[in-house]
Amino acid sequence: MKSFLLSCALLSALCASGQKISPETKSPVTFNRQVSFGPKGTVNVNEQADAGMVRLEELTFSEGTIEVDIKGKDVLQRSFVGIAFHVQNDTTYECIYFRPFNFKAADPTRRSHAVQYISLPGNDWPELREQHPLKYEQPVTPQPDPNDWFHMTLVVKGNTVKVYVDNAAQPSLVVDKLSRFRTGKVAFWVGNNSAGSWKNLEIKP
DSSP, X not given: OHHHHHXXXXXHHHHHTXXXXXXXXXXXXEESSOEEEOGGGOEEEOOOSSOEEEEEEEEEEOSEEEEEEEEOOSOTTSOXXXXXXXXXXXXXXXXXXXXXXXXXXXXXXXXXXXXXEEEETTBOHHHHHHHSTTTSEEOOSSOOOTTSOEEEEEEEETTEXXXXXXXXXXXXXXXEOOOSOOOEEEEEEEOTTOOEEEEEEEEEO
């Protein structure tokens, strides 16, 4: 019994400390993209029309924290990059993504469209923007260099989703989930005509 309790305590400690993920070892499955892996587990996907993702088949996520470094580019309407979670298939998932070209835009309206939550099918950005202006998208604080790496901390707990950028004390976005799913796969996600890069993926239950 003591041995069992010790094993449980050790497992809990390991889970609490987080798990660094090597994406190439998690049976990645691509959808509408090609993927390549660089040094230290960097994930790169190419640019092409429509959304795409790299789904990690051997990784299931329910709630907790997903941390990752992300890199897009400062090109208008050609850089939509983020993380999909609770992925059921290629068209059913929740996603947090960024528009780096809006991070430091002079237009305040564009800046307010820097980070976005969507839940597909049925709750893509056009519907959410029209029906719930600035509820599911916000500016990011601090404002990263749109051509450089930035750090995202995604916290999913119960029905609440919070997004922090570059270890800020306050979240840039807080929303209630729009999906009925509470568990699923994790995927690297890009939008229409977008490439992207990720590294240092870590998941803490």
